[in-house]
Each structure stands twice: as C-alpha cells, then as structure tokens.
Amino acid sequence: MLQVETWKRVLIWALVAVGLLLAMPNLFYDRVERHNDAVSAIEGGADTSENRDAAGAWPSYLPSGLVNLGLDLRGGAHLLAEVQVEDVYAARLESFWPEVRDTLRPERDTVGTIRLQPSAADELRVRIGKPENMEQALELVRGLASPVQSLTGAGSTDITVRGEGSDIVVTLSEAEREATDDRTMRQSLEIIRRRIDEVGTREPTIQRQGFDRILIQVPGIGSAQELKDIIGTTAQLTFQPVVSRTSDPDENPGIGNELLPSMDQEGLYYVLEQAPVVTGEELNDAQPTFDQNGRPAVNFRFNPSGARAFGDYTAENIGSPFAIVLDNEVISAPVIQSHIAGGSGIITGDFSVEESTQLAVLLRAGALPAQMTFLEERTIGPELGQDSIEAGQIATAVAFIAVLVFMGLSYGLFGLFANIALIINIGLIFGLLSTIGATLTLPGIAGIVLTVGMAVDANVLVFERIREELKTSRGPARAIELGYERALSAIVDANITTFITAVILFVMGSGPVRGFAVTLGLGILTSVFTAIYVTRLLIVMWFERRRPKTIEV
Known part of the structure; x- marks a missing residue:
C-alpha cells in the first residue's frame, strides 16, 4: 500500500x-556578516561598544553560517608572487658556521687558526692556519653532513666539502638544494595561509604555480597593496649576542658580525654576531599583553628545543647583553641578569596596542623563509x-x-x-x-x-x-x-x-x-x-x- x-x-x-x-542567514547576508565579524573581533580582544552592538544585531540562538562569496563575486585582491629560493641557501650556510667552528676548535693544534672568510651567497669559506693538514680538516667538516630528508635525495648528504688553498669551502649538495627549494615553497605557502587566516579574511585561494611561484587570491580585501602589506611583512625575530654598541652607522662590524640600528633610539647601532642563538621559527606562541608599567608588549614562548637553547645561553652568559632583533632592527638589548628557564619571556618597546597585536599575529604566523617578488597584482572592485x-x-x-x-x-x-x-x-x-x-x-x-x-x-x-x-x-x-x-x-x-x-x-x-x-x-x-x-x-x-x-x- x-x-x-x-x-x-x-x-x-x-x-x-x-x-x-x-x-x-543568507537572506540577511550583510546583517549576519557584520554580526560574525563583530563576534570574531570580540573574541580577539576588541570588546568595544560598536562590536557589541553589531554582535547583537543577529540572535545568537540562530545559525550564523554564510555562503562565502568568491573573488569574482565579492571583489578582492589577486597576486602572483615569485619566491626567491636562493636566499635560503645563504641563510642555511651562514647558520652552519658555528658548527664548523666548534668542530675545528678542539683540533686547533692540527688545523691551526680558524677564520671565517668573505664568501659568495651559495658557499661558506673558512680559512685554516695549517693548510698542509687540509685533509684532516676536510674529514672533520664532512662529519657534520646529514642525509638529505627527501625521497629524491635518498642516499645523498646535505653538504659538499672541498679544499681550495688554505680555505675549506662548504656548499649545499644538489639534492639538498632541491629538497630545500621544496621545503621553502611549502613553508612559504603555509606561512602565507596562516598570515591571511589570522587577519580574518574569508576563503582565500593560495596555490603553488610552477616551480617557484605562488598564486594568492583573497576575496573581500580592499586592495592588492593591503594584501601585500599582510604578506610582505617578514616579522623575523632573532635573539643574537651583542658584541658592542656604537653611534657610527658606517662602522665595520667584522666578519661574522653585522651592524643593526636600534628601533627606539635614533643614532644608536649594535654590532651583533650574525648567527642567532634562537630564531622566531622556534616560537610556539606569541600574545599581546602589557608590561609591569602598563605599556603594550608581547609575550612569547619557545618550543622545547628553542627553550633549551635559550636557557643554556642565558645560563652561560649572565652579565652579558643580548639583542632581541625584529626585521633587522634591535628592539631591545637587555643584560642577562639570571638563568631564564622555561623558554618564555616578554618583548617590550615603543608599541601601541594595535602594533603589539599585529606583531603577535605576525610572530605566530612565522617568518617567510625567503623574499618574494610580486610579478602580477590586481584589485578586483x-x-x-x-x-x-x-x-x-x-x-x-x-x-x-x-x-x-x-x-x-x-x-x-x-x-x-x-x-x-x-x-x-x-x-x-x-x-x-x-x-x-x-x-x-x-x-x-x-x-x-x-x-x-x-x-x-x-x-x-x-x-x-x-x-x-x-x-x-x-x-x-x-x-x-x-x-x-x-x-x-x-x-x-x-x-x-x-x-x-x-x-x-x-x-x-x-x-x-x-x-x-x-x-x-x-x-x-x-x-x-x-x-x-x-x-x-x-x-x-x-x-x-x-x-x-x-x-x-
């Protein structure tokens, strides 16, 4: 029946x-969208009367999910960026210098003096005082090689080491370059996605195109320049040993060091060791806060490896200054008063509340591993x-x-x-x-x-x-x-x-x-x-x- x-x-x-x-909710699109934006802003700490009014414009007991409008419907920004993957080679080899130095230092009687030499971007040159013992030195440095972490590079090591006169020349192997390029692109994609997600944009399109290009389309954003500002800010945080302070912007910092300006004090410069103790890549979290004087600041917390390195350095260098560097500017250079265990701390400076919030966002998203060149940009009205x-x-x-x-x-x-x-x-x-x-x-x-x-x-x-x-x-x-x-x-x-x-x-x-x-x-x-x-x-x-x-x- x-x-x-x-x-x-x-x-x-x-x-x-x-x-x-x-x-x-799609029948009341603008109203619900304002409600959702206000709720997100309140959850992010912006609990203002305007946001509360906007949040109350739509009943909380009703669904508030909306169909997101794409770039061709909502308007927005379109970028095509090229990642300068070669930049990573120089940074990788620069960070390799302390390992080479620490490996050769116990064998100084055999290899003689150890000096870092001016090098091309894709190689590291170290001069030894006894070139007649070059083979022993090369074997020691080759012992630092690690297997390439990729399927295509199975059986290969990450560095090649050769001798040229009195110089040990270290370069990245071809397999490691390919693996590095792939990691750089993957990391750039992830960091761009996290940065764009942090500022609350809706349904961005972020895709790899070809070998070293990234397509970025973000609906609802005002202009391509606004999108570039979000993506292009590197927010690269490092903690570096301080060699000296100076007021001379043309002072020669010496090989292995760099001269960086102070962010707060005009005319003050710091000579720092180039190799950082800890970098922002080892940050687990960063949140806006206020210091003991009520000024905006940023709390940070390292992952276990970063916390261990940070703690070891502060324990061994009590009484010495160290610099907190953000995007090649020294935020502050406090003197280490005691062993800082736990891997957490606070960044203070001449920040506004908005600047401290933005800095925390960028630090959480991480630093771009390489610079990007924008080949194409469009604003869709x-x-x-x-x-x-x-x-x-x-x-x-x-x-x-x-x-x-x-x-x-x-x-x-x-x-x-x-x-x-x-x-x-x-x-x-x-x-x-x-x-x-x-x-x-x-x-x-x-x-x-x-x-x-x-x-x-x-x-x-x-x-x-x-x-x-x-x-x-x-x-x-x-x-x-x-x-x-x-x-x-x-x-x-x-x-x-x-x-x-x-x-x-x-x-x-x-x-x-x-x-x-x-x-x-x-x-x-x-x-x-x-x-x-x-x-x-x-x-x-x-x-x-x-x-x-x-x-x-």
Whole structure:
C-alpha cells in the first residue's frame, strides 16, 4: 500500500527544516556578516561598544553560517608572487658556521687558526692556519653532513666539502638544494595561509604555480597593496649576542658580525654576531599583553628545543647583553641578569596596542623563509562582483521559472509537488554550502543553475513510470507505488555517474573548477533526496487526504 511510516515523515521534515534554517542567514547576508565579524573581533580582544552592538544585531540562538562569496563575486585582491629560493641557501650556510667552528676548535693544534672568510651567497669559506693538514680538516667538516630528508635525495648528504688553498669551502649538495627549494615553497605557502587566516579574511585561494611561484587570491580585501602589506611583512625575530654598541652607522662590524640600528633610539647601532642563538621559527606562541608599567608588549614562548637553547645561553652568559632583533632592527638589548628557564619571556618597546597585536599575529604566523617578488597584482572592485551576482541571479531565476512552468504544464498537480520540492532543494543546497563554509563563485552559480535543470529529472522519471502503470489499469495508489519503485534504479544510476564526475572535478581541479564541482555534487545529493523522499511524501499526504479514484499525471 501507498504509505510512509510516521518516523520517516518526522525525519524527512526535520531534515528539510534544519536545511532551510541553515540557509536562512543568507537572506540577511550583510546583517549576519557584520554580526560574525563583530563576534570574531570580540573574541580577539576588541570588546568595544560598536562590536557589541553589531554582535547583537543577529540572535545568537540562530545559525550564523554564510555562503562565502568568491573573488569574482565579492571583489578582492589577486597576486602572483615569485619566491626567491636562493636566499635560503645563504641563510642555511651562514647558520652552519658555528658548527664548523666548534668542530675545528678542539683540533686547533692540527688545523691551526680558524677564520671565517668573505664568501659568495651559495658557499661558506673558512680559512685554516695549517693548510698542509687540509685533509684532516676536510674529514672533520664532512662529519657534520646529514642525509638529505627527501625521497629524491635518498642516499645523498646535505653538504659538499672541498679544499681550495688554505680555505675549506662548504656548499649545499644538489639534492639538498632541491629538497630545500621544496621545503621553502611549502613553508612559504603555509606561512602565507596562516598570515591571511589570522587577519580574518574569508576563503582565500593560495596555490603553488610552477616551480617557484605562488598564486594568492583573497576575496573581500580592499586592495592588492593591503594584501601585500599582510604578506610582505617578514616579522623575523632573532635573539643574537651583542658584541658592542656604537653611534657610527658606517662602522665595520667584522666578519661574522653585522651592524643593526636600534628601533627606539635614533643614532644608536649594535654590532651583533650574525648567527642567532634562537630564531622566531622556534616560537610556539606569541600574545599581546602589557608590561609591569602598563605599556603594550608581547609575550612569547619557545618550543622545547628553542627553550633549551635559550636557557643554556642565558645560563652561560649572565652579565652579558643580548639583542632581541625584529626585521633587522634591535628592539631591545637587555643584560642577562639570571638563568631564564622555561623558554618564555616578554618583548617590550615603543608599541601601541594595535602594533603589539599585529606583531603577535605576525610572530605566530612565522617568518617567510625567503623574499618574494610580486610579478602580477590586481584589485578586483566590488562593482564587477555585483554585476556578476546580478547576472547569476538573472540566469538562476530564468532557469528556475522556466522549469517551474514546464513542470506545471506537463504534469499538473504532480508538477506542482515537484516545484515545491525544487524550491526546498535550492534552500537545502544553500544550507549545506553555509554549513561547510564553501565559497560561491561564478562557476558555482553555473553549478546551481545546472542543478535546477537536473533537479526535476528524477521527478520526470517517476511521473512517466506512474503514467505507464496507470495504462495497465492498476489503481492510483498501486501505480504511484510502482512508479517510485521502478524508477529508483534509473534515478540512482544517472545521479551516481554525475556525482562521480563532480568528485573527479573536485579532486583534479582547482579554484573555480572546484567551486563548480562542490555546488554540482551537493545539488545532486539534495535533488535525489527531494525527488525520492520529499515529493513522494507530498503526494502521499495529498492522496491520504483526497483518496481520489483516478489520477492524471
């Protein structure tokens, strides 16, 4: 008999109600968006009256998830950056000098004096006083080599060591360069993503292109320059030993040292050892705070290895100054009063509250491993996005109305039931998109338009099967029941093949292609649900109330 159990009815209408409730915030997009931004700002510490008013504009007990608008709909910034991977070679070899020095120092009777020499960016030169013992020195330095940590470099070491006259020349091996390049790109991608996420932008596109380029697209940001400011700030924190202080900006710091200006005191410069004790890469956390005098500051905490190095250095150098360096400027150079254990401390300086908050954000995100050159930059205005939205709305409305009219004219009352299910289907799509935080782009709108056309396919199959069953002189109840049963396999087969295509597009594609795949895939799921369950339940409820002797489809 034509019937649907009570628990199934409750479950179907509950799913429909939840889906439509999740989609509802998109009807009040600007209002809900202001609410979400205000809540995020309050959670981040900006508990102002304006933010509280904006947060109260939308009830907290209602869902507040929105469908994010992509770059082509919302406007925003587009950048194509080239990562200068060669910069990492110099930094890597520079940090290698203390290890070479400490390895050769116990063998000074054999190798003689040990002096760092001016070197090219891609090599490290160390001069020894007894070149006749070069082979022993080379063997000692080669002992510092480590296996390359990559699949392609299996069996290779990270450095090559050779002798040239009185100089030991250390360079990175080819396998290590390739591994370093790959790590640099991966690290740059991750740091850019973390920096952009920290400032609250929505659904950015950050992808590697080719060997050393990164594509960055961020919807809703004011300009390409604003995006460059977020990405380009290095926030490179180091803790370096202080050699001396000077007021001469042209003083020669000596090999292995560098001359850096003070951030707070104009005209003051510090001569520092180039090799840092600890770097910002070993930071676990950084949070804005206030010092004992109530001035804005930043608390920091190292990971275990950083905490150990920091603690060992402070224990061995009590009474000596050390510099806290941020982006090649000395924030402060306090004297170590005691052993600092635990790996935590505070950075003070002439900060505003906003500057300390921004500094904490950048330190948490980490330092870019290499400089970036911006090859292409575009600012996409919201006017273009509005045109796209209006064009998409018109296309969707035309397709929607055309389908409604076609179904109504072709199938009468049953077509009306299909139209109700189609409206519910669109609401469920937006409910799912809001729940998963998907980004809607122009191709995504195309996916929804296509879904509108495909949504009635299942109903058409069912209604045609019902027509055929009615021709065999079966009763209306039996005809409807058999129509759904015998059309089910065709519905499932047709939609599974399309869904597989959507999955392949999502996995293999990127950017707009994935946006199309998401809306298409979700549309298939909601279409099958509304056709098999919602439309059928509407027909069953109508049939139970009217009990018609005959039906026309």
